[in-house]
Amino acid sequence: MSEDIAVAAVASDADSPNGRLMRRATYAAVAVAGTLVVVKLVAYVMTGSVALLSSLIDSALDSAASIVNLIAVRQALQPADEEHRFGHGKAEPLAGLGQAAFITGSSVFLLFEAFNRLWDPQPVTQGWVGIGVMIFAIVATIGLVAYQKSVVARTNSVAVNADSLHYTGDVLINVSVIVSILLSTLAGFPYADPIFAIGIAAFLLWNAKGIFTDSLDLLMDRELEEEDRERILAIAREHPLVHDAHDLRTRSSGQQQFIQLHLELDRDLTLVKAHAIAEQVDRQIREAFPQADVLIHQDPVGIVEEHHDDLAYQDKVLEPGEVPKE
Incomplete structure (x- = not known):
């Protein structure tokens, strides 16, 4: 949004x-x-x-x-x-x-x-x-x-x-x-x-x-309930062109909810296409959480970033010693 x-x-x-x-x-x-x-x-x-x-x-x-x-x-x-x-x-x-x-x-x-x-x-x-x-x-x-x-x-x-x-x-x-x-x-x-x-x-x-x-x-910006977090990830992963979703962060402030996550998309997509996919996922999440302000970042699939907090995710994407493709 x-x-x-x-x-x-x-x-x-x-x-x-x-x-x-x-x-x-x-x-x-x-x-x-x-x-x-x-x-x-x-x-x-x-x-x-x-x-x-x-x-x-x-x-x-x-x-x-x-x-x-x-x-x-x-x-x-x-x-x-x-x-x-x-x-x-x-x-x-x-x-x-x-x-x-x-x-x-x-x-x-x-x-x-x-x-x-x-x-x-x-x-x-x-x-x-x-x-x-x-x-x-x-x-x-x-x-x-x-x-x-x-x-x-x-x-x-x-x-x-x-x-x-x-x-x-x-x-x-x-x-x-x-x-x-x-x-x-x-x-x-x-x-x-x-x-x-x-x-x-x-x-x-x-x-x-x-x-x-x-x-x-x-x-203290506690995360939303685990049930809600799983629902958000499920909605994001349902899109046929989304490979995975990670780095989900959520919080509430009064009536407003704030949702941030990363989508893994094909690396060859144009910026316009990647943006359109993110907008579609954004709309689906907001339909399920009408009071939410949603922020989505697009990642090329296979790229491991330093801020990933899921080590299992890194192991899944790259083999040990493998260098990410440019």
């Missing part, structure tokens, strides 16, 4: 249907999280439940993370410019690292609060208020998660997916808060409240680890 085409492809992201879906998903997350923060704060003041406090903290974190996501998605969808020729897609994993930091810090705070309550248990008051708030939170969160999942299925957005993981965990958290309030108020077991809070904090830390790992992989 030429540079002009690549820039045009990235530039279209902001106004594309996928771009609009991603922005709407971030707006919905901020609205839901903000609403839940307000109602849970009121419920915590009325009940004094530390488990409900943990849910309140989680919603506050979700609200902050969703605001960061909103900013990051808007930035990631900006078109490429002279200083960012590959676009701004890495704003998404940067937001993911910020979310992981938010979650880790709040989980540690929650653990301290829960262990204090284990040492000095406090009764939960007006438990039915807390239960009612949690039921409302569950219904709102399930609706948001369903919408986010549909957006992720269409866009494969890292930022929206990270937000969706938060809110999926929130459903479990809200259910556990209801159980802890029931055990504290009806069963007379005050330790249930801090015990459930500790479990929620551990769950949040586990989510933070996953978000951190996924974001770091994107920032």
Whole structure:
């Protein structure tokens, strides 16, 4: 793909249907999280439940993370410019690292609060208020998660997916808060409240680890999944005039994927013919990976270059001591 085409492809992201879906998903997350923060704060003041406090903290974190996501998605969808020729897609994993930091810090705070309550248990008051708030939170969160999942299925957005993981965990958290309030108020077991809070904090830390790992992989330009890499090579090798494909390199940046590879072609082909073959392979790869920017280099078959990273490939092409033909 030429540079002009690549820039045009990235530039279209902001106004594309996928771009609009991603922005709407971030707006919905901020609205839901903000609403839940307000109602849970009121419920915590009325009940004094530390488990409900943990849910309140989680919603506050979700609200902050969703605001960061909103900013990051808007930035990631900006078109490429002279200083960012590959676009701004890495704003998404940067937001993911910020979310992981938010979650880790709040989980540690929650653990301290829960262990204090284990040492000095406090009764939960007006438990039915807390239960009612949690039921409302569950219904709102399930609706948001369903919408986010549909957006992720269409866009494969890292930022929206990270937000969706938060809110999926929130459903479990809200259910556990209801159980802890029931055990504290009806069963007379005050330790249930801090015990459930500790479990929620551990769950949040586990989510933070996953978000951190996924974001770091994107920032460090980790290769695409092996299944995708094999599919790319298979597409390239299917062309009847391609002898082989090698030196495949892949990475992702937000919505954009970058694919580079070498094609082995007959050494007697004209430049025009070799270019036409490469364009055909390029088109077939982009049909399978619509968000990909593909760069293809043509090699005369039998030539071994110093940058080949596959020693087995070199052994296959030339016999020991054989000099490449000019």
